[in-house]
Amino acid sequence: MTKSKAYIGFITPGFILYSLFMIVPLGFAIYYSFFNWSGLGSMECIGLENFKRIFFDPRMSRIFNNALGNNFRYMAIAVFVFIPLQILMAYLIHIKIHGHNLFRLMIFLPYVISPSIIGFFALLVFDPNIGILNNVLLGIGLNQLVSSWFGNPSIAFYLLVVVIGWNGIGVGMVIILANMKNIPQDVVEASIIDGASVWQRFWLVELPFLEPSIINVVVLSSIFALTQFDIPFIVGGLNGGVNGKLDFLNLMFFRYTFGDAYFGETALGFGAAISVVVFTIILCIAILQKLVFSRLFKR
Amino acid sequence: MYKKKQGLGGWIATILLTLYCLIAVILIGNMIISSFKTKHDLLFNTFGFPKEFSIENYQQVLIKDSLYRNFINSIFLTVASILSLVFVSSMTAYGLARYRFKGRQSLEVYFLLGLMFPIQIAILPLFVIMRTFSLTNTFIGMIMLYTANMSFSLFIFTQFFKELPSALHESAIIDGAGEFTIYLQIMMPISKPVIFTVMTVSFVQIWNDFYLPLVFLAKRSLHTLTLAIYQYLANFLAYWNYVFAAATLALIPVIIVFLIFSDQIISGLAAGSIKE
């Protein structure tokens, strides 16, 4: 790294744009969280009441904890299941197994489909009456496997995780894949000459080079896990699905801030408080991860 | 460099991945096929080939509802935003990653904040800001917004630039190159794989975004393709045959972009250019 004042010139344009359009509005949102305000009309400053309501109102805290739990459960799956899968997929494509060009496209492709269309696919596949899945199961005589899918409290959450994963797994994969292209090839060649197996070569030689992109993907996946909104909203509905199994923090935020589609009662102040809480949680996790990683890799 | 012959493990991987990819093939293939079905056919035949091949959906969508205009809007907005985003965010990331100064660490976290809250909560102040600069209902305003929403790409760039050996920078200084020249002519070319990764992912995000256009591009003539599709979907039982056609149209450019960019990711880096 260099010591020079030149960084000011590089950072300033981005800093101004970002601060003006992202951080200033965020500042206002934090300010709203101390008010009882529908979004229209007068604002009444109520101090920390909104936050007290989230944590101590028996009903609200139950909803909040349930949503938070779902977010964390999803984050765990994203980090411990999806990321190893992403590394594996990227590696298989990197070492050019048969069909790697097609796989690269097809694994990423679902990400391209907008979430509203994904919701539409979910209807066509999982609807208990008209969906293809139940009809195929009935057709091949597996009647006992027929299910109400997203209406079944014991599997709805995992089903949603699969849909979200199917949709987004390609992103982490291309990030890791791009990193694999930076692995110095002479090092890899040397290990091949030394007679390392594919397995050894991957673990001992190549994986260490992937550290930066894996850290990226861990940080980004965690943030995305805690800000999940689109697909749960479109697939599970605004109220958090069967028995609240598909409820997430941002869904709760949206539901209370803007109300329901038909008869919305807006509560911008309370909604802002929810998003401030979510924001704080994510910030803590991001900082924690940063500390852990910099300690771990001594940077 | 990797051996061409593939062992048993490789074949199992190929088969498993093929099965996995089949899901996307079936769903997307079905979407494309269904876009040629009539509404009545679609009702009873949601999966499978059309009884009769009809291009009526496309005629309706493209010509009667003039979606081609939304299509052009989307292309323009997305391409311009991506270029602006990649330029500004890579520059900022470069400043963050390559120079040592006080508060650098905090600044990195500062730039991550944008990913941590839903834009919806900030929409009112954002609207006021946009209006103050007379940026509502303009593409330039949208481009600035998408550029400002740089946390994701900036993060990727920062981590990447940090990994680049400082020897590159030092030798360029010795050669007498200016700071901006080093960034533009030495660093950017090496960054091709990561640039194209950011471009691919951002392209999809901006192309698929309907919320910001919904708020800031109220004029019909400025609507983007995704916004138009979203409005079909809001009443989709009345229009679901059109939804398939419109969604197919929306998919094509992104696939093309992905194919071009991802080939760049793969072939972008000449071997050994960043050896220490």
Place this chain on the structure above:
Amino acid sequence: MKKTMVFFIVCLLAVGVLFSAGQKVVQDGEPVVLSIWEHTPQFELPLRNTLERFMELNPAIKVEYEIKTPDNYLSLLTTAIQAGEAPDLFWHHGTATTDMANLTRQGALMDLTDHIDVSKYSQMSRDKVTWEGRVYQTPAATIDTRAAFYNKDLFEKHGWSIPKTFSEFEDLLGKIKAAGYIPLSLAGRDNWNILFLFEPILAAMYPDWIIDAAVGKARIDDPRVISAMNKMIEWAQKGYYGEHFLGVDEAGQYLSFSRGQAAMTVAGSWTTTTLINNNPEMKIGAFQIPTQDGQKPIVLTYAAGFSVYSKTKHSEEALKLANYLTSIESQQIWVDGLGAIAGLAGVNSGSDLANEIADANLELESFYNIMVLYHAEGESPTKVWEEDNPKLFTGMVVPETFVKTLDSMMDYPGL
């Protein structure tokens, strides 16, 4: 270096300002352009037809409409009003929700009392648009209700007939189930569709409760409400909504009906056109679930129209449009475009099906509206109802405690 960057930003801003300034030039002699917002694409057709006719009559005024989406409408409207850039006219819920109270308190609505004539509209319809004795919104002749839609072909084929009493209706459900069809398709995932089934059940079983509750003289934790909820749950356990209805969403509910898998579905009257368009070859009929003594109750809510923005720059033209939207002619265009039921003398219902839906002899208030009307300060019972009613079917919420929770958020003026 620094200079380059500053220059870059100034350029970007300058271009933005120029861009937008360039679009604001209005030349003399061109028609005045009004903007109007609607909240759902479902109303696009009637709105377009109405506005086209208005522009024919008033060539000096051009009206541009914007259709938003229901889940974002309110936030977009509030944002635009707060920023002082709302459209000249816009739709909102009127007194059906807190919209009217909030918007008038904000001073966003123009007082239309002396500008439009609402005297020909019914009391319920006028109440929707009146706040503290002043009219702030154009009324609507459209009545929203719920009805049991049925597949006429299937009914004919199996010799089923429209039930005359509530127990006949229950018997019918059993017969349809025995014949291998879903008697009543229901979106078990959608709290609104569950409401639209619950309300007719409640109306058919205990119309007396609704009549009292509508004036604030009956409590929500009444045994009759519990009993109606239990009936709805009992039908689920008997499989009358299909074995796996908990996984069905709104679209799935209508589609299984349109595909002939379900013989009936209970839904809002505004879905009439959707159901007809879904499968134009299917013959659809509709009826209201009868009471045990053979009455035909109907749960009614009146729609509301458009308000004029208080800060509009074209108040004269905007009022002209508001006036037109109040006219019988425009209401007829609207009702026709929507295939809706008309609740105004001189306006005819949009279709035969609409007339079948409206065939009733007992008008009742909606359960949901009762909660809106008499809720106490603090947390709103409708929110709790929306969040929790699907849980009645999974047993996570039981009727007795559910109504207790709702009751604790109410404030009954008649008790």
